[in-house]
Amino acid sequence: MNTPLIAPKMLGFWVRCIRDAQHLSQEALAASAYVDIRTVQRFEAGKTVNITSRRALAKALGYDNTDVFDDPKFAEEVLKFFDGLKAIQQKSLDDQHPDRVRVEAQSLASGTEALRFADAVNAMSFDIDGGLSDVAKEVAAGFCDYVQELMDLDDFPMSGRLAIAKELDDLLQDLREKGAQAYIATRDRKFRGRDWGDKPSWDVTIGFLVIVPTDRQLKELYIPRKSRFA
Structure with missing residues (x-):
């Protein structure tokens, strides 16, 4: 069975959503994780970020498991969330075109x-x-x-x-x-x-x-x- 993976841009979008939900600016997240703001910007844009920075960002966002972004269970939950969101959006669009x-x-x-x-x-x-x-x-x-x-x-x-x-x-x-x-x-x-x-x-x-x-x-x-x- 293949391990579920999250596309970098999708993971970056997820991180941005979590940051916004916590009312954190990119600057505030960078300061909490002790990383450069450009690291936060790169991660949210789906760019490559080293493992140390990934762990620091996970901890700063409140995850107990600092390797959560590489955890198959986490990936599965995130993918299910986006699938559900897509289904809701599709139903809304279908309802707009009943004929x-x-x-x-x-x-x-x-x-x-x-x-x-x-x-x-x-x-x-x-x-x-x-x-x-x-x-x-x-x-x-x-x-x-x-x-x-x-x-x-x-x-x-x-x-x-x-x-x-x-x-x-x-x-x-x-x-x-x-x-x-x-x-x-x-x-x-x-x-x-x-x-x-x-x-x-x-x-x-x-x-x-x-x-x-x-x-x-x-x-x-x-x-x-x-x-x-x-």
Whole structure:
């Protein structure tokens, strides 16, 4: 069984939270631990701090075990705390979007991936972030239009697919140079017409293409819970 470990930045954030809860400034903690204030700043920023300073800071924060920051049980408790906090934050976000569901988002890294995406879906939804520059929005709109047009293409030679993938690669590179990144997600749905009777449902894969600034990293997308087709 692997020993739970805390990422340095997470540990630094934890230390900052404990310090704040005790109404200690960085200067006060440094003085209590007999270390330089830059040591406190480095530790809270997730930087490397020697073992002597780590022990001094643990003692100054009130821990009886001066090696607590390297204790697997401590690490497990801290990770559980952050998992619980994340769950609370996620529920709050879900409650803000009662008419939407979360789906896993994937960063679109290549033209080949974009082509496969177009092949796999029956319908698409596009969204271009309003915070992008006008130039980036123009490239994003062109990229979205291109991907949508690919849905209507029948089988074509491999040489044609390679050429299209290269063009999509170039567009994605242009987007990145202009500070934008594309993300995709899919959702499988079943649709029925009111007058279909005994006819089987229509199995549909809906694709979602979102283009946002590169400083926004998306792991999930909130998409409409219900979809309609004209």
